[in-house]
Amino acid sequence: MTYIYLLLATLATGLVSEAAEMPKFETPEVLAIPGEPIRIKWTDGRVATLQRGSLEPFGAKVPIEITENLCTFQSGQVCGAHLYLKKEQMRVIWTSHPDPEKIGKLIRIVKQREVKDSTGTVTSQETVQTIEMDETYGNTYSGKTDIHRADIPQESIECQDFSWLPGSVGPLPPSALTIAHWGAESMVTNPETGRDENRVVFGAFGLKFAKRDSTHLDIVEVLSWYDERETPFGQLLNGDALSLFIEKDSGGDICQITMKPNLQIAQGLASEYTRKEITEFQDQVFIESDTPLRQAVQNLRSGQLTDYYNNSAEVR
Amino acid sequence: MRPLILLSLFFSLAVQAELSPASYLKKVSMHIRGTMPTTQEYADLAKAEDKNQFIATRMDEYLKSRSHVDKMEFRLHELFQTRTPSGPKDLTRPLGYEKSNLIYSDYNTSLSDLFRSTALPDATWDELLTSRKYAIHEPYYEKGRPRNSYNGELEFYSAFQEFREAFPLSPVDYVTPRANSFTSPMEFTEPVPFAFTENDPRIAGVLTSSRFFGRYTNSALNKNRRRAAAVFRIFLCDDMKAQVVSDKSNLKKYLDIAFPKQSFSEAEMQAATTSVESKDIHGSRKDCMSCHYKLDPMGQAFQLSGRILSPTPSRGRLTYQNLKGEITDIPVTGLGALGESITKQPEYAQCQVRHFWTWFIGKDRPLTQDRLEELTSEFDRLDRKTNAFIKHLMTQPEFKNPERDTPEKRLARNARAVLQNCTHCHNSMEMPSFAEWPIDGSTDSHKQWIHSISEALDLANDGAKKTMPPQDSPWQPSPEDLRVLKEWISAGTPDLNGVKP
Numbered sequence: 001m002t003y004i005y006l007l008l009a010t011l012a013t014g015l016v017s018e019a020a021e022m023p024k025f026e027t028p029e030v031l032a033i034p035g036e037p038i039r040i041k042w043t044d045g046r047v048a049t050l051q052r053g054s055l056e057p058f059g060a061k062v063p064i065e066i067t068e069n070l071c072t073f074q075s076g077q078v079c080g081a082h083l084y085l086k087k088e089q090m091r092v093i094w095t096s097h098p099d100p101e102k103i104g105k106l107i108r109i110v111k112q113r114e115v116k117d118s119t120g121t122v123t124s125q126e127t128v129q130t131i132e133m134d135e136t137y138g139n140t141y142s143g144k145t146d147i148h149r150a151d152i153p154q155e156s157i158e159c160q161d162f163s164w165l166p167g168s169v170g171p172l173p174p175s176a177l178t179i180a181h182w183g184a185e186s187m188v189t190n191p192e193t194g195r196d197e198n199r200v201v202f203g204a205f206g207l208k209f210a211k212r213d214s215t216h217l218d219i220v221e222v223l224s225w226y227d228e229r230e231t232p233f234g235q236l237l238n239g240d241a242l243s244l245f246i247e248k249d250s251g252g253d254i255c256q257i258t259m260k261p262n263l264q265i266a267q268g269l270a271s272e273y274t275r276k277e278i279t280e281f282q283d284q285v286f287i288e289s290d291t292p293l294r295q296a297v298q299n300l301r302s303g304q305l306t307d308y309y310n311n312s313a314e315v316r
Numbered sequence: 317m318r319p320l321i322l323l324s325l326f327f328s329l330a331v332q333a334e335l336s337p338a339s340y341l342k343k344v345s346m347h348i349r350g351t352m353p354t355t356q357e358y359a360d361l362a363k364a365e366d367k368n369q370f371i372a373t374r375m376d377e378y379l380k381s382r383s384h385v386d387k388m389e390f391r392l393h394e395l396f397q398t399r400t401p402s403g404p405k406d407l408t409r410p411l412g413y414e415k416s417n418l419i420y421s422d423y424n425t426s427l428s429d430l431f432r433s434t435a436l437p438d439a440t441w442d443e444l445l446t447s448r449k450y451a452i453h454e455p456y457y458e459k460g461r462p463r464n465s466y467n468g469e470l471e472f473y474s475a476f477q478e479f480r481e482a483f484p485l486s487p488v489d490y491v492t493p494r495a496n497s498f499t500s501p502m503e504f505t506e507p508v509p510f511a512f513t514e515n516d517p518r519i520a521g522v523l524t525s526s527r528f529f530g531r532y533t534n535s536a537l538n539k540n541r542r543r544a545a546a547v548f549r550i551f552l553c554d555d556m557k558a559q560v561v562s563d564k565s566n567l568k569k570y571l572d573i574a575f576p577k578q579s580f581s582e583a584e585m586q587a588a589t590t591s592v593e594s595k596d597i598h599g600s601r602k603d604c605m606s607c608h609y610k611l612d613p614m615g616q617a618f619q620l621s622g623r624i625l626s627p628t629p630s631r632g633r634l635t636y637q638n639l640k641g642e643i644t645d646i647p648v649t650g651l652g653a654l655g656e657s658i659t660k661q662p663e664y665a666q667c668q669v670r671h672f673w674t675w676f677i678g679k680d681r682p683l684t685q686d687r688l689e690e691l692t693s694e695f696d697r698l699d700r701k702t703n704a705f706i707k708h709l710m711t712q713p714e715f716k717n718p719e720r721d722t723p724e725k726r727l728a729r730n731a732r733a734v735l736q737n738c739t740h741c742h743n744s745m746e747m748p749s750f751a752e753w754p755i756d757g758s759t760d761s762h763k764q765w766i767h768s769i770s771e772a773l774d775l776a777n778d779g780a781k782k783t784m785p786p787q788d789s790p791w792q793p794s795p796e797d798l799r800v801l802k803e804w805i806s807a808g809t810p811d812l813n814g815v816k817p
Binding site for chain 1: 471474475533534535536537538619620621622623624626627628630631
């Protein structure tokens with residue numbers, strides 16, 4: 001599961017003086033050749049390069065308590081879910097520019113717009129932005145194909161005794177397990193009634209687990225999932241309660257297990273982690289299979305550098 | 317006695333004079349389209365030799381109009397309680413109809429399209445539950461841009477392989493700019509038709525629409541009871557008021573259906589269940605059981621779906637006490653199978669006829685059981701085609717003859733409304749319904765029951781020492797309720813036609 005957000009840091013906003021130089025609008029060429037650094041070239045010889053940096057993955061063991069068990073009727077056990085998060089950032093800097101002071105600095109996208117105030121007076125306003133794309137990667141089961149995720153450990157459920165789970169062999173976990181639906185539920189106000197109601201805020205269909213050892217079940221695959229809250233960390237557990245529907249047999253008989261996660265402490269730590277600054281960056285070569293990278297290139301080509309609709313941005 | 321009956325009949329006919337042709341045409345037009353006939357139509361009617369034929373022809377034309385479809389959509393939103401007063405004013409209408417100026421955001425959903433499609437020529441009412449065809453709306457999709465994630469209605473079916481193939485994500489993903497970074501003019505696309513395989517057991521018309529799931533939010537923790545309750549209310553006219561199951565011999569059967577885990581030992585149940593399903597907390601309380609034996613088995617058919625629809629069908633049951641007082645208990649796998657099963661139930665057909673009656677004849681106009689059965693037969697004979705049945709209703713005397721109220725009828729309606737509260741608890745084979753007259757089928761039994769009711773409610777003393785309903789009953793009669801009953805009994809307990817037994 002990937003969580004991506006585009007940060008176009010607004011550096012300054014102000015009125016443009018009448019003497020300001022007329023901006024030069026241009027759609028630059030974005031070169032994304034597999035195995036080569038990603039470059040942006042302007043006709044006047046300026047070149048910018050996409051770089052990437054990352055932090056070591058963050059991990060936490062989140063307690064989960066089995067509160068209701070309509071499968072094996074054993075409840076009360078407390079297990080742990082090992083969840084991880086990795087922060088990366090992509091940025092675009094000048095690597096060739098007539099002003100040597102600009103080399104190694106973030107490119108600046110300058111846009112001008114006419115703004116009407118409450119009295120109807122129209123003024124021209126200038127906005128300056130940079131490109132810094134933060135990415136946080138949560139659950140690894142959806143991103144195994146991305147090369148840069150290789151250092152994120154496999155997420156898992158750890159229990160000293162798995163006998164509460166269907167298919168377990170004594171205290172040992174089953175060799176494989178499929179959860180037909182995993183839902184994280186929270187009390188959410190229904191805007192139509194104004195009442196707080198339990199509803200599923202994260203759900204996954206066909207969540208597959210495989211036994212790693214006598215105390216761990218790894219999350220290895222998911223058929224599909226949805227996430228109302230789009231939180232970067234701990235989506236699986238991000239609710240007041242978790243409901244798991246497990247196929248007991250091939251005949252389609254399904255039973256339900258309810259768990260209570262305690263995500264608060266880990267979420268606080270994850271939040272601290274995502275605020276950490278990345279200091280080391282390298283030029284990023286283009287990798288076709290790298291989804292976030294493809295997205296970044298597509299952004300650059302789709303108008304991020306030219307203000308999308310008006311083609312009225314100047315890059316300095 | 318005979319002169320009295322003749323007098324009643326004469327009185328009844330006298331107050332039910334048939335509408336004039338112009339008034340009939342106006343009523344037809346207002347009920348179908350929500351607008352008056354044009355001046356030209358009135359002029360043409362005046363010239364027509366066969367006025368009934370003229371109105372019948374107009375009726376056919378009105379039933380093909382967009383405003384009829386709009387009006388039926390509006391009625392269904394009311395019934396489903398899916399209307400919210402917000403949203404864009406100018407929405408693209410699906411199914412070949414031009415733009416509408418309705419102001420409700422909920423008109424821009426596949427649920428709306430299903431509502432609309434039931435009013436199209438030759439559409440059958442059962443399609444509400446059996447259709448596998450949807451018009452997929454995609455409110456967050458920007459026209460001309462590749463899509464990198466499923467939103468809104470697209471997301472609802474996104475776990476289905478065939479759906480993902482029909483609506484694939486763009487091969488080159490794209491990150492939509494944040495609204496606060498760029499102002500992006502949102503362009504709505506036309507709804508895109510999508511049909512699941514015929515007889516797909518996972519798909520059930522309105523029940524598997526994004527809006528239905530969103531309106532009746534639910535979760536695994538509360539066992540999808542809210543969704544089940546909506547199905548019972550809309551399709552079986554069972555609004556789930558608490559009832560006491562007086563037939564104690566059936567209690568074990570109810571418990572077995574609602575809580576199949578009874579087969580587990582007492583110790584297992586004690587140790588494992590902390591939910592409302594716990595036998596000790598809930599299962600043994602008869603007033604709770606009277607709803608849970610229906611809600612819980614149906615809720616199971618929804619259980620694998622959270623906010624979006626599960627591609628795996630869930631097992632559940634359609635369980636309720638039918639019109640004969642017996643338990644209908646049908647195992648189903650998937651919501652599609654549930655929808656199909658519901659349409660086969662006599663209670664469903666009668667319930668839908670009641671809805672049509674409310675819309676086209678009027679909620680205040682009494683509908684006797686005999687008349688309901690007669691109309692239900694006609695509904696079935698017409699293959700449950702929506703427009704054909706509406707046309708049939710509009711040619712019925714109850715539509716053509718305006719009912720003029722009499723004090724007796726008014727009194728009877730008010731008394732019936734009060735006595736229906738008793739029926740919610742006393743609804744079993746052992747006790748007749750107090751709201752159906754004569755009570756227990758004969759004049760003698762009616763009189764006996766009226767005597768018992770008067771005593772139990774202590775009407776002579778305005779309820780000062782009443783013994784019914786029990787003190788812990790959720791309904792208690794107000795002084796006004798008691799006054800209504802007293803007046804009705806003093807007037808000789810006239811029925812809904814004002815006739816005394």
